[in-house]
Amino acid sequence: xxxxxxxxxxxxxxxxxxxxxxxxxxxxxxxxxxxxxxxxxxxxxxxxxxxxxxxxxxxxxxxxxxxxxxxxxxxxxxxxxxxxxxxxxxxxxxxxxxxxxxxxxxxxxxxxxxx
Amino acid sequence: xxxxxxxxxxxxxxxxxxxxxxxxxxxxxxxxxxxxxxxxxxxxxxxxxxxxxxxxxxxxxxxxxxxxxxxxxxxxxxxxxxxxxxxxxxxxxxxxxxxxxxxxxxxxxxxx
Numbered sequence: 001x002x003x004x005x006x007x008x009x010x011x012x013x014x015x016x017x018x019x020x021x022x023x024x025x026x027x028x029x030x031x032x033x034x035x036x037x038x039x040x041x042x043x044x045x046x047x048x049x050x051x052x053x054x055x056x057x058x059x060x061x062x063x064x065x066x067x068x069x070x071x072x073x074x075x076x077x078x079x080x081x082x083x084x085x086x087x088x089x090x091x092x093x094x095x096x097x098x099x100x101x102x103x104x105x106x107x108x109x110x111x112x113x114x115x
Numbered sequence: 116x117x118x119x120x121x122x123x124x125x126x127x128x129x130x131x132x133x134x135x136x137x138x139x140x141x142x143x144x145x146x147x148x149x150x151x152x153x154x155x156x157x158x159x160x161x162x163x164x165x166x167x168x169x170x171x172x173x174x175x176x177x178x179x180x181x182x183x184x185x186x187x188x189x190x191x192x193x194x195x196x197x198x199x200x201x202x203x204x205x206x207x208x209x210x211x212x213x214x215x216x217x218x219x220x221x222x223x224x225x226x227x
Binding site: 103 | 121146147149151156157158159160161164165166204208209210211212213214215216217218219220
């Protein structure tokens with residue numbers, strides 16, 4: 001398995017533009033998570049899905065952020081309009097089933113820079 | 116409200132010595148505690164975990180200790196190697212739930 005695949009690896013955009021981050025989870029994993037890493041807050045959970053259904057989006061910072069999972073093999077995180085404070089590394093992770101001691105598998109992340 | 120805290124942003128250790136990374140938590144409902152390792156430009160990778168019913172779990176050079184009364188866990192790396200230089204995240208979850216809460220991370224430098 002190729003692991004969790006995220007695209008793009010790097011994204012530089014101007015303030016006010018729409019940004020879409022993409023994630024392909026591991027085949028067979030039914031839980032998907034979007035995290036954001038910043039220096040100040042570390043790894044923050046933004047939203048997670050189970051069986052393609054959003055379970056908890058309370059970590060999404062503002063209405064400018066939205067996420068979808070139209071099928072078991074694809075998810076997007078969209079920021080519209082983007083702002084400089086959105087600059088961070090965004091990680092997607094997937095797992096099989098509910099939480100336990102086996103951990104998540106993370107993608108390599110998308111480094112977003114909003115100028 | 117940070118439920119999982121890693122109060123040391125960085126730690127420097129000599130090669131061959133022990134590295135001890137610490138983590139505190141506030142939620143007594145957590146059932147699993149996990150450690151992840153992250154290299155630059157990569158995603159975090161799962162390293163080792165411990166169930167709340169245990170006080171120690173060992174995997175090669177890595178041992179995690181859990182002190183439930185103090186709501187504290189630690190990761191010991193013995194002996195430390197330069198390749199262990201990375202950011203280490205402590206994380207916790209409730210069994211049967213969906214989400215895992217991460218700490219802010221501790222950057223470990225192992226000097227040759």
